[in-house]
Each structure stands twice: as C-alpha cells, then as structure tokens.
Amino acid sequence: MTQINSKIPEGPLAEKWKNYKDHQKLVNPANKRRLDIIVVGTGLAGASAAASLSEMGFNVLNFCIQDSPRRAHSIAAQGGINAAKNYQNDGDSVYRLFYDTIKGGDYRAREANVYRLAEVSNSIIDQCVAQGVPFAREYGGLLDNRSFGGAQVSRTFYARGQTGQQLLLGAYSALSRQIGLGKVKLYKRHEMVDIVKIDGRARGIIARNLVTGKLERFAAHAVVVATGGYVNAFFLSTNAMGSNGSAAWQCYKKGAYFANPCYVQIHPTCIPVHGESQSKLTLMSESLRNDGRIWVPKKKEDAEAIRAGQLKPTQIPEEDRDYYLERRYPAFGNLVPRDVASRAAKERCDAGFGVGNTGLAVYLDFADAINRLGKKVVEQRYGNLFQMYEKIVDDNPYETPMMIFPALHYAMGGLWVDYELMTSVPGLFAIGEANFSDHGANRLGASALMQGLADGYFVLPYTIQNYLADQIQVPRFSTNLPEFGEAEKNIQDRINHLMNIRGKRSVDSIHKELGHIMWEHIGMARNAEGLKKAIEQLKALKQEFWTNVRIPGQGDDLNIELEKALRLADFIEIGELMAHDSLDRAESCGGHFREEYQTPEGEALRRDDHFPYVSCWEYQGDNQDPVMLKEPLDYEFVVRQQRNYKN
C-alpha cells in the first residue's frame, strides 16, 4: 500500500518552517526565467501566488474563468483576516493563533502546517498595508481589530464589511503590475478542463476558451491549482455561481489524492431561502455576531404565531426569548465557532422554534447593541451589511431583528497536499481553499483569507522552488506532444457526448436535484442510513444526467449551458465521494456531524482512537470505488480535547 509522506520538517514546532527554509533548494535568478508555471485561479491564493512567483522571475501563465482576475470569489469575504499581531495587547501570539485554529478545526488539521500559517500571518498584514489595502484604523492612525468566532482575543483585521474585496484587489493589483510588465500572461474566460501529465509529472493543462468554445493547450514545468472549493455541489451555497470543483476533480482523476471531502462548512448567518427560484444564498458576515444576539421564541406557540404572520418579533417580551447560544455556551456566547452555531440553529428549528414563514430561520437581533452603542456606531460597523440585508429581504434590521439560517459556505476538504503544498502528483500544487491542509474539520472565521494569502505570498513561492530546483535542465515542452493530444481528445469526446444527449432536462434542474440530495443526507446532520441512500440516489442522478440532459447550442462556441453541464458532471461525482467519506468517518467532528455520534447534550462526539487521520481518496477509474489511504495525524505538541466553548 502506498505510504503517505507529508514531508513535515524535523524539529520543534516553532522551528520547522525556519528549518525548512534554511535547507530547501532554491532556483537561481537566471534559471527562474527558464521555468514556466501555470497558476489556475486568480483568487487570493492564485493571484498572490502568480504575482509573487512572477516577481521572483518565473514565467507565469495565469487562468481565470471570469472576465477579469478581480472577480474571483475571494472578493466576497466580508468580515476580516486573522493575524497574531497582538496589537490589542490582549495576549495574542503565534502559538495562540495556532492553538485556536487547531482547536477550531476539531483537532483534524496538521500541526506543522497550522503553525506555519500562524507564523506567516503577520507578514500578510504588513504586505497588504504596503499594497494600499485600506484596513480600518483608529483615530490614532493605527490598525483596528475586531473579534471573530472561536477566539478570545481581537485579532481580526478588517476593511468595513469588504475585507475579502480589499485583500483581493491588493493581490489583483500586484498581479496586474506583473501582467502590465509582461511577466504574467493572463488567460481570462478560460476554464481548466484537464491536467496533462508527462512521465508522471504535471506538465500542463487543457483549457476551454469560454468565448470561442475552443480547447487550448498550455505547457509548463509545474501547475498550481488555486480554484477554490466544491460546495456548489449543494446547488445553494454562499459561493459564486461559477465556483466549481472541476479543476480539483480533474487533478483527482489524474492521481492527486482528494482529502477529507466530507468536511464542508455550514455558515450560521446567511439570509434564509425565499423560494424555488433561489439561485444562491447570501452570507451575512460573522462579524455581526460581535454585537448581534441570536434568539428564537421560548414558547412554541409564539414561534407558530410568528410563522403564521400574526406576531412580530419585536412583540415578544425579553423573558420569552431564548438566546440559545448564550444559554448553551456561556463562555463564548454568540461567538462560538461556525459549526457549533449552525447546529444549534438547526436544533432549535427542528424542535419547532424556528421563525420566518418556512420555520427555517432564527433571529439575529441588534436592539441591544443599538441601545448600548447608539444607531450611529452600529451603522458605522455594519451599515453596508444592513443595507444589503434590506435590499434582499425588504426588512429594516435597525427596527426588526434579522432572520438568518445556516448555509453551505466553505470546503475544508480538498486536494491532499504535503507540507510543500504539492499534491500526490509531482509538479502539481494546490493552494487556498482548493487544498485541504490547514482548517481540519472546521474553519474559523477570518482564517480563509489568511490561508489563501499565506499559501500564495509566503509558502508556495518558497516550497515550489524545492521542486523546480531539479527541473532547471528540463527544456520547455511542446504542446504537440501526444500526452496533450490525448488529453484534449478525451475532453473533446466528453463534450461531444454531452452535446449529443439532447435529453429533456436542463442542467439547473438536475443540479437542484443534486442539491436536495446533498442537503438532505450529506448536510448539517448525517447518518449511515441516509448516506447509503444518498449514494444510491446519486448513482441514479448520474445516470439521469448522462442520459437526459439537454444542452442547446454548439460545443465549440460560447455555451453557458455546456459550461454548467461540465461542472455539474463533476459535482455529482464529488457528491458521491463526499458521501463515501462521510459514511466512512464514523465520528462527529467539526463540520462533519454524524447523528450516531453525539454527546448526551447533543455536542459532536469525536472518536480520536479511531479517526485521528486524514482520509486521502485515490481515484481508481470511472466505475470503481476509490481507495482510501490514511495520513495519520500524530499530535506532538497539542493534546486533543473535547472542544469546549461552554466555560
């Protein structure tokens, strides 16, 4: 059986990264110019990596599916980015950020990676400020911080409710500078549809030009995938409409392990579903939980009256409100980690206390904050979020509590990578949300931005050299090699096949059905029976898709339905792998909650004796079950505990 080698450097935790950097191989400037790197994706991880690699002297080919690199979905992150600066003098440190992240991830992340993440977090803030990112500041001119879930210190840097936007625009500006200098070649409206391997190493990609519909070939010495997560498999999520798992899935099919697919994050504060035509869910930043209090009515009859429209939330007296997070988790209150907050909301709604006309919502109330701080301060802090809410729901959150409900948000799972962020395919790297490495079973708020930028600015530009140092003698590849031809033919056949089905159902209708299966059985609460059922249903759905989908237009032309169909084909398979992984992991941890494994109080019950490992799935062929390899998570520095946010 294949052994998993995560290449973690020797030495004490705090010195591993330094040791690695001191001893890794580097590529000299003259040789960098002779090496080409493909970076797929232009989000925080992709843009920062492409810019940094190009600044160092490599030739970079950068791809995005949107019309501009600035559209990548990192832009939608609202709340902030964590860093262990301890500017607030509240006792923060690299170790504490590391520890909070490990604990928040329910002890399912790799210690060395997380420590490195915490270590470079401070440089990210410095870098962004130098780029002109307008972080929030105090009157004294220094940077301001806010608190986020799962931490007892204020370490989150923010730019109003648009932190992701500002960080991405920072990375985008660095990338644009390199494009302007001619050192990065940008391919916009191009979607990676396959990886090309030569002699076992990743040497290029096939991309579909979304405007012309033509397949194009690109060769390089290494390929970096920074294509985000796969939670759009659920159809409804907070991800952008174009966010997809296909690039990562092609890597998986070419031999890269897919790690922990069952770990997906359900974000507690999203705007509830309004009806059948809903296309995506809108997140309300976690930062709202700094000042907002979450509650449902204490009495079932009140909840029923609200659902029937006979009672308004403002009419419920204080003593009849159940601030269930404050009740259940006194120490962290409304700022418990996301998985905990989401499950608690589901628990209340399942028990019949939900509000909104569907009963699938809870209140997030700012009345106290407005009384305490004044409307003006609340407006300064959350004005744009309140405005966003009002535009969507047509309710004024200054006057009546917001309604929120959990929604799919982030994939902790992803391509397996070693300490160098290289997948199990040599020369193929995965960074940002596309990899699995740093968040374990649950990601803390404001950590995704941190990880994306850490990978792109400060980790990959080092580690990729350790690989490329051996490649300096390798000349540039021709895209006329048979490997490219074969890969292109395969994808062309796939497109032809899809175009020729000419069935009866639209891509979206099948995607919605997929979403229902996923939410029902592989969502917030899972059990063996449901998962087995889901596997059956997904098999049937896959059959339905491949025999009954209808795609108008031509395959070799701009075709939005074909784009969606290619992604959906992969989403169905990702769903299947998620089901397998969820079934296999007979424990509850982080975002993965198995109903069979919970404490008497309904908290997640981790089983460290059975599952202290990363599940790495290896593709075996289209109609064969994948094989699971285990990367043991030996904790050398932290003692695993049951997570406790109560006291």
Place this chain on the structure above:
Amino acid sequence: MWLLNSSIGRKLIMSISGVFLILFLLFHASMNVAAVFSEEAYNAICSFLGANWYAVAATLVLAAGFLIHIIYAIWLTLLNRKARGSDRYAVNVRPKNVEWASQNMFILGLIVVGFLGLHFTQFWYKMMFAELMGHHEVALGSGMVSPQDGAAFIRYYFSNIIVVALYLVWYVALWFHLTHGFWSAIQTIGWSNGIWLKRWQAISNIFATLICLAFAFVTIFFYLKSIL
C-alpha cells in the same frame, strides 16, 4: 502636448476658457446695469471700449477665448460620441441628481452662440466694428447715431418686444449653461472635494442667476421705459 492629447488636458482648456468667459460676462453684466442708473456712464464705458488699442487687444483675446471654447466643445463632443459606441441605448432615463443642463451643454452652447450672432449684428457690428472701420455715424432704425452712443442702441432694440423676448430666451439658455459650466470648470481644475462640490454648485446657481437677472433686468427695464 498633454493639453491637446489627454482627456484631462482638453477638459482643462475647456474649463479655463469657460472661466475666462464667465469673468467677461460678469464685466458685461455690470456694465449693462450701469446703463440703468446713468446712460452717460454707460456711454463713457462704450467710448472707452471703442477703437482703442487696448480694447481691440482685449477683444481679440476675448474672441480667442470664445473660439477655443467653441472649438474644444465641438472636438470633445465628437470624441465623446465616438466613445459612446455605435449602438445607442433604446431607453434613456436621466438619473436623479443629474442636472438636465449637464447633459445638454453642447445644445445650450449652440443656442448661446446663435443668439450671440444676433447680438453682434445688433450691437458690436454697429458699435466697435463700425468705429474700427472709421464710421462716425451708423444707421439705427430710421435715424443715424454715433457708434459710441451705446445707450441709444439699448433704447432702440429693447423697445421691440420680439427682440426682448429673444434676448430673454437667450438668458435662460445662458443660465442653464452657466449653472453647470461654472462648477464643472472648477471640478475639472480639481478645486473640489466632497464638501466643496455642494458649495460650488450653490455658488454656480447663485452666480448664474445674478448674471442672468442683471441682463434680464436691463432688458426689461428699457422695454418698460419705452412703453411707459
């Protein structure tokens, strides 16, 4: 040269020439008001601005200002039409807070220039130009007057209700042109910010109103004087 080949440079020329014309209008309006109080004083100014080297020089500068403003207006309008693309929108709505004048400056400018032609044939051609040609008397209606007797011209033309009405239309067009032109010029030069933008807009409105009221006042005053 950046004043010719950059958009901001071209706009700067437009602004500076506009501000220059605004200053001229201010002078012209003050001069006209003088006629209401004392026709002699007005005539003194007229003779001062007759065929003298400094008046001619100033007139040439003024003409250059007009020409530059007009030529740039035509040039910018053509460039902007090209930038708009070949397909036009089927539905056009003027957003709130967008002045009507701001989107119709070229048309307003055309109206202003058109009336300027009329004004020239009536006044300038028979006054300064006649003097330059060496005439000491010009025909005005059925009689002959001195080209320096500006008050006579005012009395004569503004006793005609049609001329008065045409002039009033002119002032309205000018008013619209100025309400936008003034603050827009300041904005283009860069002397504006979030607070001053509102102030400049208010100043523009007040200024345009004062100038146009002054012109209208003189026009109506002489009309009333002629019928009473």
Place this chain on the structure above:
Amino acid sequence: MDKNINITLKVWRQKGPKEKGAFETYKLNNVSQGSSFLEMLDVLNEQLVNEGKEPVAFDHDCREGICGMCSLYINGHPHGPDSAVTTCQLHMRKFDDGATITVEPWRSAGFPVIRDLMVDRYAYDKIIQAGGFVSVNTGGIPDANAIPIPKKDADLAMDAAACIGCGACAAACKNGSAMLFVSAKVSQLALLPQGKIEAARRAKAMVAKMDELGFGNCTNTRSCEAECPKEVSISNIARLNREYIAAKLQD
C-alpha cells in the same frame, strides 16, 4: 408584501461583436417579487432551454453585489432602477405586475459586446495594469503599524476602494468616460502614504491608458456617481484632475 407578477421582457440578443443585434420579446408569468433580477433571468433561461432555444448570455457570478461581474442596462439604468445595488441585488419587487422591462448590454465603445448581454470589460483591467498598484514586491515589508494613517484618510481611501469595476460608470456616461473608475483607484492610492510615492506616475499612466483605449472625456454630468452601485463620489474625479494636472505641471 411580495407577490407573483407577470412581466414582458425586451432583451437584446446579439450573436457576436461584429454582428447586428436586436430586441427579442419574452413573456414571463408568475415571477416571485422576492427573487432577484438574475433569478428571474434564470427562470427565463430555463424556459428557453426547455423550448430548445439558446439561453440569454449574461455575466454574473457572486450574486451578492461585490464581484462586479453582473452588468445589464435595465429600463434606462445600469444595474436597474434601484439605487446603490448591482443587478444581482436588484429584486423583482421594484417592478409592477404587467410591467415591460427592457434589458440592454452596457453600450460603450470601450466595452464591445461578446454575446447578448455579455460585454468585454477588459479595458478596465488594462487601465489598472498601467498603474493601479503600489510597486512593492512580496516580502521585506516594514510592520503594518510603522506608518500611522489618519483615520479620515483611511476612510476616504476605503470609500474610493469600494469600486467593484463593473463598468456602470462608463455605461451610464453619455460621454463613455471611465473617469469615475480611474479616479477611484488613483484616489485610494494617493490618499495613503504607501501609494503617494508614485502618485504622479500612476495618475499619468492610468489616464494615458484610459485615453488610449478610447474612453470619452468627462463633462461632470454626475451620471456615473448616480448609477454607481457603490456610490463612489465624483470628488474622486476632482482629486484625479488635481493629481494629474499637478503631475503634468511638474514635468
């Protein structure tokens, strides 16, 4: 209260940049007023696909008003008749039962149509590539708190930085001018000490690129500001003018 409405859509269909486009009329019944404008278009496309016709191509991605991908000129307004929203945040409750809604692509020489309502806005990226950045490489940066920045300046910079690069400003402008977009970036970086160092160079380079790409000359109509989904102010244009003129006078 939201209800279901019946609407008539007049949608611009155009096969490619060089081909002639025309309006097509579609009827759509039982549209929930609670759904967003783009969700309504999803329903239209579902209907078209089911009839075996080609769906309407339009750009969209995040659907929460931040990526800047969605466009559409709806009933005479970029991003539709609501204020301070993008098309994806526009909801059908802004329309009445029986309404006829005209949907056009951005029309500007700088934004050629790709297909139907999809336009090419790469010109904006090119302007950023010309100078919309601070020339710092990754690493070797002093501490983030090394240079204090007055809160007022940081806030003003953030106001300008809120631009999402959607192109509504140039689409709204009768002059096809991109000044609001360019000025937002120039302002953001000119207001911060980190960006001030190369402010003159940046202003000149970005304006030159903007002119080169065929955008029009700003005449301060304020349409851009009125239609900007992020309410970016034209006081940024004044700042850009100031920066640019000062930079040119220094040459």
